[in-house]
Amino acid sequence: MSSEASADITLLLQAWSNGDPSALERLTPVVYDELLRMARRYMRRERTDHTLQTTALVNEAYLRLVNGAHANWKDRAHFFAVSAQIMRRILVDAARARGAGRRGGLQLRAQLEEIPDLSSGRDREIVAIDDALKTLTEFDFRKARVVELRFFGGLSVDETAEVLKISPQSVLRDWKLAKAWLTRELTQ
Numbered sequence: 001m002s003s004e005a006s007a008d009i010t011l012l013l014q015a016w017s018n019g020d021p022s023a024l025e026r027l028t029p030v031v032y033d034e035l036l037r038m039a040r041r042y043m044r045r046e047r048t049d050h051t052l053q054t055t056a057l058v059n060e061a062y063l064r065l066v067n068g069a070h071a072n073w074k075d076r077a078h079f080f081a082v083s084a085q086i087m088r089r090i091l092v093d094a095a096r097a098r099g100a101g102r103r104g105g106l107q108l109r110a111q112l113e114e115i116p117d118l119s120s121g122r123d124r125e126i127v128a129i130d131d132a133l134k135t136l137t138e139f140d141f142r143k144a145r146v147v148e149l150r151f152f153g154g155l156s157v158d159e160t161a162e163v164l165k166i167s168p169q170s171v172l173r174d175w176k177l178a179k180a181w182l183t184r185e186l187t188q
Contacts, residue, residue, distance in 0.1 A: 013073035061086045077159040084153030092130045095123040143178040
């Protein structure tokens with residue numbers, strides 16, 4: 001995205017933060033394609049039989065962004081970082097709900113022969129990654145945020161550095177260490 005387009009988004013976000021409802025109307029078509037791209041990246045990592053569609057994920061995240069508490073948007077990177085966090089939370093909540101349903105939460109009765117095996121273990125992976133990130137957050141918040149922004153949010157090194165107010169070199173170092181820690185944590 002060009003620096004001019006990024007600046008336009010930042011101006012619209014700040015106007016929206018300051019209570020200008022027309023800014024939100026102008027902002028929506030500008031950020032929708034980027035939100036859709038983020039959602040597609042998330043959904044590529046999901047099970048093939050996932051019931052949540054890409055556009056539904058974007059719409060749910062957008063509703064949470066718009067209807068949530070009044071945000072003081074700093075810039076484009078801040079907005080997309082929060083968007084990524086919301087999308088991740090929606091998918092983790094859906095995975096947890098499906099897991100609860102498989103353990104009897106839905107209480108439906110059926111013959112075992114009639115139920116196709118649709119579980120790919122992907123829900124457990126999503127929940128495991130979320131749990132590992134929560135653990136990482138407890139002892140190194142910044143590294144967890146770097147993973148969230150880079151992996152889940154799709155932000156560049158420079159955008160991540162801008163959001164976290166650290167140098168790009170620190171982002172790269174945190175990214176490398178966090179990936180190694182998560183890999184070890186998830187393989188145990």
